[in-house]
Amino acid sequence: GQQLNQSPQSMFIQEGEDVSMNCTSSSIFNTWLWYKQDPGEGPVLLIALYKAGELTSNGRLTAQFGITRKDSFLNISASIPSDVGIYFCAGYYGGATNKLIFGTGTLLAVQP
Amino acid sequence: ETGVTQTPRHLVMGMTNKKSLKCEQHLGHNAMYWYKQSAKKPLELMFVYNFKEQTENNSVPSRFSPECPNSSHLFLHLHTLQPEDSALYLCASSVTSGHRGGDTQYFGPGTRLTVL
Numbered sequence: 001g002q003q004l005n006q007s008p009q010s011m012f013i014q015e016g017e018d019v020s021m022n023c024t025s026s027s028i029f030n031t032w033l034w035y036k037q038d039p040g041e042g043p044v045l046l047i048a049l050y051k052a053g054e055l056t057s058n059g060r061l062t063a064q065f066g067i068t069r070k071d072s073f074l075n076i077s078a079s080i081p082s083d084v085g086i087y088f089c090a091g092y093y094g095g096a097t098n099k100l101i102f103g104t105g106t107l108l109a110v111q112p
Numbered sequence: 113e114t115g116v117t118q119t120p121r122h123l124v125m126g127m128t129n130k131k132s133l134k135c136e137q138h139l140g141h142n143a144m145y146w147y148k149q150s151a152k153k154p155l156e157l158m159f160v161y162n163f164k165e166q167t168e169n170n171s172v173p174s175r176f177s178p179e180c181p182n183s184s185h186l187f188l189h190l191h192t193l194q195p196e197d198s199a200l201y202l203c204a205s206s207v208t209s210g211h212r213g214g215d216t217q218y219f220g221p222g223t224r225l226t227v228l
Contacts, residue, residue: 004154031216033216033217035219040221040222040224041221041222042114042116042118042202042203042204042219042220042221042222043155043202043219044114044219045114045216045217045218045219048216088155099157099168100157100217101154102154102155103154104152104153104154105154
């Protein structure tokens, strides 16, 4: 089935640093979503992208829908301790079932 | 608060027990989903309901039985589970799950299930 390759798997950074993570696929996607999951909670939507090339910000977070429609990235600027969690990319690639496919997640740890 | 609630938040059950998970969404959505999240694996879609009708069963064992009495409520009935079924079970909802795609899914907090 379709897979999303998300990298890096984990990141350990100092407070104040910028963070970048990305998601790639071998197939064309028509929607990209970025979620954050805190321990013991469900994923919370951060940013949704619907058009190739689209660049969207949500506070210190910025995400882009790749021009090729096969990738997306998420940047976090000036990280703070509450940014800790697992970040998931997800996307709809269409096809017969139009399922939402999830990446394997990026664990972010922020050292105060 | 995402507008999707799940109960219970934690559940411990034996392999011979029967229990049910409940999900309720207050967003006016018409599609609801069950996902399983196991350690170090991507979220696995289990079931999709669109306007109360099941539109997707992702080869889920029959010991998991979903029920969707209306567009706001979704249940997952559990019986004779196995220890490997222990996981976080997440419910989500979206406007629709139509083939046009792009319907953003909003997740509940999940039920942490442990099968002994």
